[in-house]
Amino acid sequence: METEIIEGATVPVTHSWAHQSTVDLLRQQLAPALRPSGLCSGSGDLALPGTADRYVPDLAVVPTELAVHGGALTPDRTLLVVEATESSSADTDRTVKRRRCARFGAPLYLLVDRQERACTLFSQPGALGWTRVDGPHPFGVPVRLPEPFELDLDTSEF
Template sequence: MSTAPHVPGDYTTVSDPERALKYAIRHIAGDRAEIIEGVITPMSPSWAHESAAEVVRRQITPRLEQLDLVSGSGSLDLPGSQNWYIPDLAVVPVGLAEKTEGALLPDQTLLIVEVGSPSNAETDRVVKRRRYGQYGAPLYLLIDRQERSCTLFSEPTRLGYARESGPHPFGTPVHLPEPFDLDLDTGRL
């Protein structure tokens, strides 16, 4: 098949399965769907899920303003894999966020936060932990609502993360290292 640039409406030029899958997620599945190991997965977080992410966001926001960073839940592409994630919260430099219309890469983030739910807990604990590490996300905070704990992963390697702090039971402060250098209060998670 041809490797010519894709023309909207002409699907004969989409020969690469990864490219086709990521095209589908961006143009057909909508803004609230991820690709996890090749499977398109719709997202519909509960209010409790959103509340946990907001607890973290509110605590880190003053530090983000000082460091010229922004938090959000924009798309992350994992090139060379059939993965396209929408984290519950990611922190990136303001300048990068302002000029990026599409997805960012995990290594362009400073922190990724995922809040586990009954429907996605194992994915966040195993698959995303490994993939975020492989793709260079410096810090990955897993808020595990089923286990009522937080775990911070750091020191990404090609196999995942080399360092793990936790699991810390809810109510135990979790230290976010530089550039954040703050302790998260996990009592309201």
């Protein structure tokens, strides 16, 4: 079983089939834009320098050249971090991970809030959080991902 370290606490990573289905739908929509751009998606470790914390995002997009070398990446080396909430960890995805990904420079953080049935895209990270927030958009409303993706995510099946 995978684990994360969130604010110093070791937390098991567990996901329902409904959660996995949502992440799979996202992966399918992103796939056509990835390989031609030299990118890949996965759920590898993200390390937060200067802390003991280590996250396992539900989905992250990174340059393929970084993924093949193994080991944890830092959020600033990603292009997109996605968290789809589970009822047991929704507050962590909504607050702690979102705040820490901004602090450590993830350019985009997509929160797929399955309990609230809405998606929010956070961008332009800074030391005090995200300076741009697009959403929340109810499921069924497309969510526009900026460069390098330039695509509208279909959220109707989430």
